[in-house]
Amino acid sequence: xxxxxALTRTYGGLRAVxxxxxxxxxxxxxxxxxxxxxxxxxxxxxxVGLTPPTSGSATVLGRRHADLxxxxxxxxxxxxxxxxxxxxxxxxxxxxxxxxxxxxxxxVDDMLDTVSLTPKEAERRVKNYSLGMRQRLxxxxxxxxxxxxxxxxEPANGLDPAGIRWMRDLLRGFANKGGTVLLSSHLLHxxxxxxxxxxxxxxxxxxxxxxxxxxLASAGTIVRAGDLxxxxxxxxxxxxxxxxxxxxxxxxxAAPELVGKVAHAAGVPLHELxxxxxxxxxxxxxxxxxxxSREGAAA
Amino acid sequence: MTNATIDRSVDxxxxxxxxxxxxxxxxxxxxxxxxxxxxxxxxxxxVSIGLTAxxxxxxxxxxxxxxxxxxxxxxxxxxxxxxxxLPVVAILSVTSEWSQRSGLTTFTLVPQRGRVIGGxxxxxxxxxxxxxxxxxxxxxxxxxxxxxxxGVDTVWDISMNQALSIVLANVLQLLIGFMLGVLIRNSAGAxxxxxxxxxxxxTLAMLLATSQDWFRxxxxxxxxxxxxxxxxxxxxxxSEWAHLGTSGLIWxxxxxxxxxxxxxxxxxx
Numbered sequence: 001x002x003x004x005x006a007l008t009r010t011y012g013g014l015r016a017v018x019x020x021x022x023x024x025x026x027x028x029x030x031x032x033x034x035x036x037x038x039x040x041x042x043x044x045x046x047x048v049g050l051t052p053p054t055s056g057s058a059t060v061l062g063r064r065h066a067d068l069x070x071x072x073x074x075x076x077x078x079x080x081x082x083x084x085x086x087x088x089x090x091x092x093x094x095x096x097x098x099x100x101x102x103x104x105x106x107x108v109d110d111m112l113d114t115v116s117l118t119p120k121e122a123e124r125r126v127k128n129y130s131l132g133m134r135q136r137l138x139x140x141x142x143x144x145x146x147x148x149x150x151x152x153x154e155p156a157n158g159l160d161p162a163g164i165r166w167m168r169d170l171l172r173g174f175a176n177k178g179g180t181v182l183l184s185s186h187l188l189h190x191x192x193x194x195x196x197x198x199x200x201x202x203x204x205x206x207x208x209x210x211x212x213x214x215x216l217a218s219a220g221t222i223v224r225a226g227d228l229x230x231x232x233x234x235x236x237x238x239x240x241x242x243x244x245x246x247x248x249x250x251x252x253x254a255a256p257e258l259v260g261k262v263a264h265a266a267g268v269p270l271h272e273l274x275x276x277x278x279x280x281x282x283x284x285x286x287x288x289x290x291x292x293s294r295e296g297a298a299a
Numbered sequence: 300m301t302n303a304t305i306d307r308s309v310d311x312x313x314x315x316x317x318x319x320x321x322x323x324x325x326x327x328x329x330x331x332x333x334x335x336x337x338x339x340x341x342x343x344x345x346v347s348i349g350l351t352a353x354x355x356x357x358x359x360x361x362x363x364x365x366x367x368x369x370x371x372x373x374x375x376x377x378x379x380x381x382x383x384x385l386p387v388v389a390i391l392s393v394t395s396e397w398s399q400r401s402g403l404t405t406f407t408l409v410p411q412r413g414r415v416i417g418g419x420x421x422x423x424x425x426x427x428x429x430x431x432x433x434x435x436x437x438x439x440x441x442x443x444x445x446x447x448x449x450g451v452d453t454v455w456d457i458s459m460n461q462a463l464s465i466v467l468a469n470v471l472q473l474l475i476g477f478m479l480g481v482l483i484r485n486s487a488g489a490x491x492x493x494x495x496x497x498x499x500x501x502t503l504a505m506l507l508a509t510s511q512d513w514f515r516x517x518x519x520x521x522x523x524x525x526x527x528x529x530x531x532x533x534x535x536x537x538s539e540w541a542h543l544g545t546s547g548l549i550w551x552x553x554x555x556x557x558x559x560x561x562x563x564x565x566x567x568x
Contacts, residue, residue: 048407049410052564070320071410085401100326
């Protein structure tokens with residue numbers, strides 16, 4: 001369980017994290033989604049006490065991270081796979097973590113096995129690791145203490161497709177056993193397949209949050225027709241907000257049933273009518289973050 | 300956010316677990332000691348300290364004249380590389396957490412940074428003290444062997460008092476390294492600062508003292524290197540202790556306090 005309440009962190013005049021409130025619940029994977037520089041990493045650093053908040057609070061399992069007696073046994077953290085001593089071998093890196101948490105050294109070998117780092121790879125220095133291997137080592141460090149909560153910042157970076165699949169199964173299994181998973185990404189597709197809940201952040205502010213199903217439903221309906229003007233007039237007339245999709249369709253913010261009914265009543269033949277689902281979520285993501293993203297209204 | 304969709308998670312709520320016991324400080328000490336030497340740089344620093352100590356002993360036996368085969372010379376030959384290189388170990392043990400960014404893991408696993416830094420400090424002081432005792436031991440061995448080879452009397456010219464002063468000098472050097480590490484928190488920067496601090500500053504102070512009368516009287520009170528020099532000559536007089544204390548306050552204690560305050564507050568990125 002992670003609870004973030006009215007969290008703000010400023011750097012000079014910049015509000016990197018601005019009044020953020022959300023929770024990540026046990027048994028669920030919570031996706032923390034936002035473009036680069038949206039405040040995801042800062043929020044996560046505050047959660048684990050590496051960055052002091054300007055105001056607001058962050059608790060893990062009901063306590064501030066700094067108040068946990070042996071944090072590694074309760075919260076597994078991977079903030080940056082590159083942040084490991086380059087001159088230490090993978091095995092030594094894990095041994096240091098295991099020793100700090102007071103774990104038997106046998107857990108190191110078990111964990112190397114879990115993340116599929118071979119004994120030979122484990123003897124190499126981290127300097128010679130690929131990003132994917134560092135990512136596996138970082139995940140191993142996070143999982144080592146058999147924690148209840150996982151906080152992972154962009155854990156899929158640098159993993160190959162098989163690795164991404166492996167991680168997805170791992171996190172799903174972790175959540176199914178009752179664990180809390182918070183993982184961040186700037187890639188919607190990556191998060192969409194694994195997350196149960198979504199928190200979307202842009203320029204330090206939360207722009208949307210809810211279960212994935214809810215957000216998918218709110219993404220609306222894709223509707224295409226020959227007579228777009230008439231369709232637009234009918235939908236708007238029924239109080240349904242529409243957004244143009246190319247030059248032959250709309251994304252309507254209503255359920256497909258309602259959109260179909262309105263079109264039928266208006267006598268407009270449709271070419272396509274379907275729930276927006278993933279495509280809609282992506283568009284919503286771009287739209288929500290458009291004013292906050294570097295590319296401006298790229299959507 | 301409605302609760303309708305989270306119901307399925309409720310019956311999977313985790314079984315309550317026992318709260319893990321806190322991390323004891325002895326474990327932090329042990330971890331920090333391991334971390335000093337299980338990196339490539341740590342390993343090679345230790346190897347080079349060992350090699351230079353051996354080379355130095357050998358060199359004294361080979362090249363020193365019979366009258367120079369004294370314990371003092373053996374001790375100095377072995378001690379010097381240690382006095383120079385061990386502070387580097389102390390510097391890297393602090394700065395690597397930032398430069399190598401391993402602090403992200405270290406300070407996440409032990410959020411009380413004071414405990415980690417305190418552990419590093421304790422380990423640095425212990426390593427410094429132990430290694431100089433080892434140096435004196437190797438020196439004693441070299442002294443016995445060297446004088447036997449040369450066929451001269453073995454000269455024991457380091458008093459207990461002097462030995463303790465040398466240990467203190469070595470520990471002070473380690474603390475200087477530690478202080479610079481905490482203050483600068485960047486490996487390259489702290490290493491450069493360490494050599495400037497020890498070799499450039501002392502030369503400048505010496506030049507200043509030879510050319511300026513007013514500084515000559517002031518120097519023992521404000522020049523930490525100068526004040527430490529007395530330690531290698533044996534027991535300190537009361538005024539020499541006062542010099543060491545005053546200059547140490549300026550050059551070691553004050554910057555260390557600033558550095559520690561910064562470490563406690565700064566962001567770890």
